[in-house]
Amino acid sequence: MKKNIKKIILFLLDTIRKIRTIYRNYTSPSPLVYSPGHYAYKRFIDEELNESYLYFKKYFYEAIFLPKERLRKYAIETALKNDKGENKYYMEFGVYTGESTNFFSSKLNKNLNAFDSFEGFNEDWVGHAHASGDFSLNKKIPKLNKNVSLEIGWVQETLPNFIKLNPDMKINFVHMDMDTYNTSKFILENIKPYLEHKAIICFDELYNFEGWKVGEFKALTETFNENEFTYKCFSNDGAQVVIEYN
Template sequence: KKLNSILDFIGINLRVKVANKSPIDIYLDNLSNDCFKFFEKDIKKSSVFLKDDEVRKYSISKAYNNGKGNNLYLEFGVYKGGSINKFANYLSQKNLEIYGFDSFEGLEEEWITDEYSPIGTFSLNKKSPKVAKNVSLIKGKIQTTLEGFLNKKKEKITFVHVDVDTYTPTKFILGKIKPYLQKGSIILFDEFYGYPNWQLYEYKAFTEEFNPNEYKYIAFCTRQVAIEIL
């Protein structure tokens, strides 16, 4: 009897949850389906991951193998250093370094997904996080620091991690780095698709700067997408 009561309770709760599915729940379900349909052909030809750490490991190793270890490894949007330190750990085994660009003042424009992130979200009040020895931080607004950095280095780019979330800085970054990319270069986007309004941010900036014949998709995660330059 006790078991039957428990099963009845579970059944009732499941029915209530199904019956009370909100319009937003339905919208988000449809959003996932729409994203899959939009990228279906590319997803089926790509590597697929459930965890962001896995797509990051895949992308950095793919870039290293394609570039034979040479040239620049860059991250845009360092925040607390979580991802750049993991990239650095991999690269330290190859005696390579990675450069991280961030103002540490947070978002420069609002970002509206399934959450509202106003200007300044993710700010560290200009304080740099602790990073590995083979990480060099380029501190300041990316629109101010990137061009001079590239002109000084005069090197091709092997790997890029774009994690600035919104349209304007993403478009600026892609426009400036494009001449330095080469066949086999990898760009990993952290917030490319899979959430409300995704078409307005990293995806929009990317598709405005690159033609379909210049790249191919190589990996998909829940929001992260990696592309390879052809």
């Protein structure tokens, strides 16, 4: 009986040792312990995170850090402080399962105009690990709050039509969750003329991940000059960033 218990204990200790070794090999920065299957991608991630840190560090001193959920709350509440009862617009690009859509709309006593095709990406998310078609819901629409006004289809088709129908709109809040460069730039270029002073734009993937330079960040910096916006908040557990339009 005692021999069996001893064997079990030794087996468990040996298993723990092996797991710890595997973990150290995967997380170690030394290229000598990387397996050929993941070395290049992991090194790319490490270098991208470092470059992101070095670029954004100068903005950290004038912004705050919050976890993702608190960041979203901060974004919508900051926008509402700028809403003086006028008919301002609140918009979201990228609904997916509706988690953020329902959260933002629950804070509003007006409509949230939300755009999505529910067919996933219409382009590869270059620099990252997702291809065209990823995140598709096969056009199945999730359950959303009653004050969500959906624009269903590719945003390159639905947004221009929406603008034509609302030529005098004043945009006070935008949640950007399209991820990829071309789509994000198309949106930002089209909505920029309608942004209110101090409008809030909450980006879901702007920094702190691999490929950050060629996604939403690239779209932002090609559409806005640096003096046209201020970094307000950075996620301390993700890639989200909140900016304020000057």
